[in-house]
Amino acid sequence: MGLLDTHNQPKPYALEYQRWIAIIDKLGLGWKTDQPVCYLIHPEHSGRWSITMSQMTAFTLAKQIHMEVRMWPEGKPIPADAAAVVIANFKLSAEGKAAIIAYLEKGGVVYQSYESDFPEALTVKDSDATLSSPSFIANQAAGRFSMGEHVRIGAPLKLRDVSSAPDQEMQVLLAFPKHGADDQPRPVFVKTSVDKGTYYYLAVNLEDALSQTYDPWEEDDSNLIYSVLRPESPFYIDSKYVELVVRTRGAERLFLLLNHSDHFQDVVLRSRRNIQVQDYATQALLGAGNEIPLHLMPGQVWVSETRAAH
Numbered sequence: 001m002g003l004l005d006t007h008n009q010p011k012p013y014a015l016e017y018q019r020w021i022a023i024i025d026k027l028g029l030g031w032k033t034d035q036p037v038c039y040l041i042h043p044e045h046s047g048r049w050s051i052t053m054s055q056m057t058a059f060t061l062a063k064q065i066h067m068e069v070r071m072w073p074e075g076k077p078i079p080a081d082a083a084a085v086v087i088a089n090f091k092l093s094a095e096g097k098a099a100i101i102a103y104l105e106k107g108g109v110v111y112q113s114y115e116s117d118f119p120e121a122l123t124v125k126d127s128d129a130t131l132s133s134p135s136f137i138a139n140q141a142a143g144r145f146s147m148g149e150h151v152r153i154g155a156p157l158k159l160r161d162v163s164s165a166p167d168q169e170m171q172v173l174l175a176f177p178k179h180g181a182d183d184q185p186r187p188v189f190v191k192t193s194v195d196k197g198t199y200y201y202l203a204v205n206l207e208d209a210l211s212q213t214y215d216p217w218e219e220d221d222s223n224l225i226y227s228v229l230r231p232e233s234p235f236y237i238d239s240k241y242v243e244l245v246v247r248t249r250g251a252e253r254l255f256l257l258l259n260h261s262d263h264f265q266d267v268v269l270r271s272r273r274n275i276q277v278q279d280y281a282t283q284a285l286l287g288a289g290n291e292i293p294l295h296l297m298p299g300q301v302w303v304s305e306t307r308a309a310h
Contacts, residue, residue, distance in 0.1 A: 023281060023303060031247035031254065036083035036231050038067040041074050041100075043090055051090055053211035058088035061207070064223035064240035065144075065230045078103040084229035087112040088207040104197030111229055113202040114160065121168050121192045122201055129159040129186075134204070136174040136188050143227030145174075151224050154216030155209035162187050162203040169193070173200075173228065189225060200228060217241070239267040242296060253306045254280070259296040267294050275306045 003014035010018070040062065042055050055071070062069045067083065074096030078085055085103060087110065092100060097117050100110060116124040134153040141147045151174060164170035174189035189202050202225065210216055223240045237244045237257065242265050245256040255277065259265050269277065269292045276288045280303040286292070296302055 034246040039072040054207040057207040066244040084109040091115040125161040154220030155213040157204040257302040
């Protein structure tokens, strides 16, 4: 693995590798997630590389809003712990649609991009529109974006026409701004209902476009779009570059923060209740309260445990 130098001495990252083996051994087994779970649907009968890349991008975006992400084969019943389901840039099979409908009938939350499987809720048509430097404006507050905020996309997009089906209400969350006196803003991200569930539709090929763009994230706010899928939960951080993992085991609670960038990241760990956070390895107190600022080095993995603050 290249952990030793030419003098057979451990390189600095070999010592870090050794340190993490010891931490993982100490952590042991039996930890359960304490975050909202997003199920990312993958088609069972497609070998297209573009679909695979779209799935990888969707996985990244769901992680950027700090959800637990699990891949799920289309056609299988959606698990009861699903906070949301993502269908990234493909049409469902008959079996897949049946599973999603059953989930929506129970009040589930579904997001689908570009291709729409619910003509009874939305009318979606092909369009010649291609957006080279897209920026959408929020019609209303939703998720982690505010009304009037501009949401940037770091890749060229194909835009489709979307409107509500007859006798169906549709909320426009994001729109493409009008460019001329006679133009009207075009709906881009909409919310409607299917049975008892909530259906979000994005009228652009977001995941496919981002997958074909090298490192678009500094010029991209796509995580704000995905943020509407995340329900309120006890813990959150305010950075898309840092991955948050929350685990519990009995009365124990563990936080893992992973800085996926090559820059220092300042983040704030927010909690509904006052907590005390201590380093898992050294037991040193790192902060207390319901907003705890943290400073992570490039690539740093940070592990802490909590106890209720008195």
